[in-house]
Amino acid sequence: MSLPFVFRTIELDGQTLRTAVRPGNGTMTPLLIFNGIGANLELVMPFVRALDPDLEVIAFDVPGVGGSSTPSTPYRFPGLAKLAARMLDYLDYGQVNAIGVSWGGALAQQFAHDYPERCKKLILAATSAGAVMIPGKPKVLWCMASPRRYVQPSYGVQIAPEIYGGAFRRDPKLALAHASKVRSGGKMGYYWQLFAGLGWTSIHWLHKIRQPTLVMAGDDDPLIPLVNMRLLAWRIPNSELHVIDDGHLFLVTRAEAVAPIIMKFLEEERQRAIMHPQPAPARTIG
Template identity: 85%
Template sequence: MSQPFIFRTIELGGQSLRTAVRPGDGSMTPLLIFNGIGANLELVMPFVRALDPNLEIIAFDVPGVGGSDTPSTPYRFPGLAKLAARMLDYLDYGQVNVIGVSWGGALAQQFAHDYPERCKKLILAATAAGAIMVPGKPKVLWRMASPRRYIQPSYGVHIAPDIYGGAFRRDPKLALAHASKVRSGGKLGYYWQLFAGLGWTSFHWLHRIKQPTLVLAGDDDPIIPLINMKMLAWRIPNSELHVIDDGHLFLVTRAESVAPIILRFLAEEKRRAIIHPHAAPSRTS
């Protein structure tokens, strides 16, 4: 039986972060989730429920999203990766496995690169290498540039088939269920997330990511065309690519099918994760 999430709001250097931890039984390395742009942590709950209930899960709202305060100045991915490492310190975690979804996949790449001793395995879902990516259709990108779908749920339901593709094209109830879980942090937080990725790319250092990496892609993804995921798998040395018959949000719509792929990947190495005793930064609250 899965444990309920424990929600906490913590303070890190003046930044308030809303966090959620689902306790596990300690037999597996905890899994840290980096969510998509504008997405509060509740939006990944269907995926979490499909995972092994003994797997400990760590999720949080990035600054300006959901229940986390919006900073007065913009931030970049290296700064967010540092904030995530400090959050792990505060919550008393050493090494974790990491999954990044869409915008959160870019943050996951940055975290794996900047804090390799903290990231045992890496999972990249529906994401890209940043500025050099092959873009989706202009109409889709224009809609993604605005936080309107999070602020006005009826608009989000209306455009969901076009921007998310896959099962959202066939089942209107999915868009309604997705919109019901949205907790908007406001326009400024969304724009800060857009700014974090402005001009950013991992392409020139992807070959330095040494963690075993699972790349997951949807074959009907209007936001991140499949070629981008193939590029990640080509550039990251120790990686494998799985293509899912669905759209951008396959982690939610195909959770029961995708979760076993992820769990098999995480179970491939049985050895307990050990963090280097001098690698982690000092604990900060």
């Protein structure tokens, strides 16, 4: 049976961070979640509950989101990656596996690149290499440029099919359920997150990511067209691509189907090559 989340609010460099840990049994490397833009940690809980209950999971609200404080000046992705590493120190974690969703996928790439010793494996879901990405439709991107869907849940329900695609096109109840878990950190926090990614790209150092990497994409994703995930899988040396029959939020809408794929990836141990010594030549006695 899955244990309940343990919530803690911690302070780092004057920044208040709200964290949640789902305890595991200690046999597997913990999983750190980097969430999407404007998304508080409650939004990924259906996905976490679908994972093996023995897996310890760490989630947090980035600055300006949910229960974390909004900084007076914005972070860039390297600064947020450093903050995540310091959070792990505070919570007494060494090495973790990392999963990043959408905006959080960019942060996960930065974390894996800047702190390779802290990140054992990497999972990138519905994300891109940043500024060089092949963009979605202009109308969809315009909706994403505003925090309105988080500040005004009824608007979020209205536009969900168009921006998330997949199951949200077919089931209106999904948008209502999603909106009910939203905890807005306010408009400024959202704009600070947009600023974090302004002009950012990982394309020039993706080849330096050495962690085993699982790239996951929805085949009906209006925000991050599939070609972007193919680019990530092509540029990251030790990666595999898995395409899901769904939209942008397949981690939540297809949690029961996606969780076993992720668990299999996390449990795989790459076997080292065993070098068999050559037998010593027979010595003749004469």
